[in-house]
Amino acid sequence: MRDRLIFTGQFLFTLLVAAFLVVPTALSITAGVTTNYFRGIQSGLTLQWVAQVWDLYADTIGLSFLIAFATLAVTLLAGVPAAYALHVRGGQLSRLVEEIITLPIAIPGLALALALLLTYGGFGAFRRSWLFILAGHVVFTMPFMVRSVMAIFASVDIKTLDEGAASLGASPWRRFRDVIVPNAVPGILAGSLMVVTLSLGEFNLTWMLHTPLTKTLPIGLADSYASMRLEVASAYTLIFFIMIIPLLVAMQMFAERELTR
Amino acid sequence: MVLRLEEQGHHHLLSHRSFVGLCLLPLAAVTVAFFLLPMARLLVTGAEGPQGLAGYVSILAEPRYRATLINTVLLAAATTVVTLVVATIAGIFLQRHRFPGRAVLIAMLTFPLAFPGVVVGFMIILLAGRQGLIGDISSLLAGERLVFAYSIYGLFLGYLYFSIPRVILTIMAAVQKLDPGLEEAARSLGAGPWAVQRDVVLPALAPAFVASGAIVFATAMGAFGTAFTLATNIDVLPMLIYTEFTLAANFATSAALSVGLGLITWVILALARSFSGSAVAAAG
Numbered sequence: 311m312r313d314r315l316i317f318t319g320q321f322l323f324t325l326l327v328a329a330f331l332v333v334p335t336a337l338s339i340t341a342g343v344t345t346n347y348f349r350g351i352q353s354g355l356t357l358q359w360v361a362q363v364w365d366l367y368a369d370t371i372g373l374s375f376l377i378a379f380a381t382l383a384v385t386l387l388a389g390v391p392a393a394y395a396l397h398v399r400g401g402q403l404s405r406l407v408e409e410i411i412t413l414p415i416a417i418p419g420l421a422l423a424l425a426l427l428l429t430y431g432g433f434g435a436f437r438r439s440w441l442f443i444l445a446g447h448v449v450f451t452m453p454f455m456v457r458s459v460m461a462i463f464a465s466v467d468i469k470t471l472d473e474g475a476a477s478l479g480a481s482p483w484r485r486f487r488d489v490i491v492p493n494a495v496p497g498i499l500a501g502s503l504m505v506v507t508l509s510l511g512e513f514n515l516t517w518m519l520h521t522p523l524t525k526t527l528p529i530g531l532a533d534s535y536a537s538m539r540l541e542v543a544s545a546y547t548l549i550f551f552i553m554i555i556p557l558l559v560a561m562q563m564f565a566e567r568e569l570t571r
Numbered sequence: 572m573v574l575r576l577e578e579q580g581h582h583h584l585l586s587h588r589s590f591v592g593l594c595l596l597p598l599a600a601v602t603v604a605f606f607l608l609p610m611a612r613l614l615v616t617g618a619e620g621p622q623g624l625a626g627y628v629s630i631l632a633e634p635r636y637r638a639t640l641i642n643t644v645l646l647a648a649a650t651t652v653v654t655l656v657v658a659t660i661a662g663i664f665l666q667r668h669r670f671p672g673r674a675v676l677i678a679m680l681t682f683p684l685a686f687p688g689v690v691v692g693f694m695i696i697l698l699a700g701r702q703g704l705i706g707d708i709s710s711l712l713a714g715e716r717l718v719f720a721y722s723i724y725g726l727f728l729g730y731l732y733f734s735i736p737r738v739i740l741t742i743m744a745a746v747q748k749l750d751p752g753l754e755e756a757a758r759s760l761g762a763g764p765w766a767v768q769r770d771v772v773l774p775a776l777a778p779a780f781v782a783s784g785a786i787v788f789a790t791a792m793g794a795f796g797t798a799f800t801l802a803t804n805i806d807v808l809p810m811l812i813y814t815e816f817t818l819a820a821n822f823a824t825s826a827a828l829s830v831g832l833g834l835i836t837w838v839i840l841a842l843a844r845s846f847s848g849s850a851v852a853a854a855g
Binding site: 417 | 587590592593594597600601602604606607609612613616657661664665670676679680682684685686687688689694695696697698702731732735736740764789793799812813816825826829830832836837840
């Protein structure tokens with residue numbers, strides 16, 4: 311009897327917490343397709359707000375994808391070889407390098423953005439282009455790629471594989487391409503998902519680094535929250551959810567596979 | 572074998588050592604250009620105000636800055652405590668029981684994980700804003716519209732919103748690793764359910780509390796998007812830095828405040844890591 315009561319209490323509590331997280335999301339999705347949110351859903355369903363968002367903000371969505379995939383490309387090109395090098399070298403210096411590149415996770419985006427502005431604010435062409443935002447996103451997401459790949463290297467005993475291939479006469483580059491990278495694929499995929507998701511949703515850095523001509527999706531969202539009617543802001547949020555949820559589901563599946571391994 | 576290896580080494584244009592060095596080069600270039608150099612610049616700028624190096628002291632000495640700092644620390648601490656309590660109750664429950672709909676419930680509790688701060692702010696507006704659900708309910712029940720989204724209470728609710736999903740997963744993983752034998756032993760020795768929780772389960776979860784608590788605290792200290800969406804006049808450190816930089820063009824003070832904020836979050840996370848022995852990271 312008492313166990314039953316405890317179970318019910320905990321269940322209701324957990325349900326309440328879930329409602330706190332889910333109800334506003336549901337409200338936002340309905341508001342985005344409701345003709346008049348103030349009058350409620352009986353005012354009718356419509357896609358006019360979604361269409362309006364598309365007219366006003368389509369370019370922010372495009373730029374967000376451009377920056378997310380450019381960030382992914384840079385973190386792959388710089389992060390994967392670095393993860394390999396840090397793993398095989400080991401020792402104090404490698405740990406120090408890892409520590410330094412992980413710092414941007416521990417430092418608020420605002421501080422990083424300020425640092426970038428103070429350093430490169432005077433380089434007009436660079437400051438005005440989307441590459442400036444790219445630089446911030448790369449620094450912020452790099453540790454996720456490097457760590458995710460290093461975690462895989464730690465679990466598959468890459469050193470033995472590498473030495474084996476070396477003893478068969480494979481050059482360092484061929485070993486990297488044919489042995490190291492294929493073995494790191496799960497880590498590379500998990501890191502890539504993380505990098506793209508973080509870049510698409512990044513606001514703290516981007517708000518400081520953007521210009522009126524380089525607005526990303528989260529910048530547009532903040533803009534619509536401040537100046538548009540609730541239905542338009544909700545429709546915009548709905549579009550963001552549709553973009554980000556497949557990525558989240560994929561990440562969750564990865565995490566579950568890691569847990570069951 | 573050894574001989575062959577050495578022989579091969581001579582044939583390659585690139586030795587293994589220099590290849591490994593080359594692998595680090597792109598990362599080193601990116602990190603120096605877009606992280607280390609800018610951070611050095613930030614440190615120098617903090618000391619370039621009219622007060623010089625004393626500018627760093629003023630972020631603690633000046634009453635207005637100190638009040639904001641205390642406010643931010645209190646808010647982050649409250650967020651940490653409440654998040655840990657809520658996530659522990661729900662996390663233990665979800666890990667210990669199997670029932671229909673459990674997977675859906677877990678998905679509901681973890682999906683806001685990747686919501687940016689601005690979106691979380693909007694969620695709070697929908698809950699507690701001028702057209703919000705809480706206002707609707709309270710005006711129906713009490714005849715008065717309860718609106719608190721645009722205050723520090725709204726910000727607190729927003730921080731709970733993005734902290735709970737992060738912590739629940741950590742707690743669930745920690746509960747999974749607990750040894751059920753210990754609880755059984757305590758029970759067979761006559762301990763009641765509360766005593767088992769208090770004396771066996773909660774102490775065993777301490778490392779998870781420290782690790783995830785540090786992430787919540789550091790994230791709440793530095794989060795900017797949620798506060799920005801809710802109101803620009805909420806008195807927390809990130810908003811102060813933002814207004815000092817953009818509205819007052821007070822570069823030295825905003826740089827000094829950023830350095831101070833970065834130092835606090837970094838120290839908290841480093842302490843938690845050395846204490847719990849596992850990797851700790853905060854984002855958001």
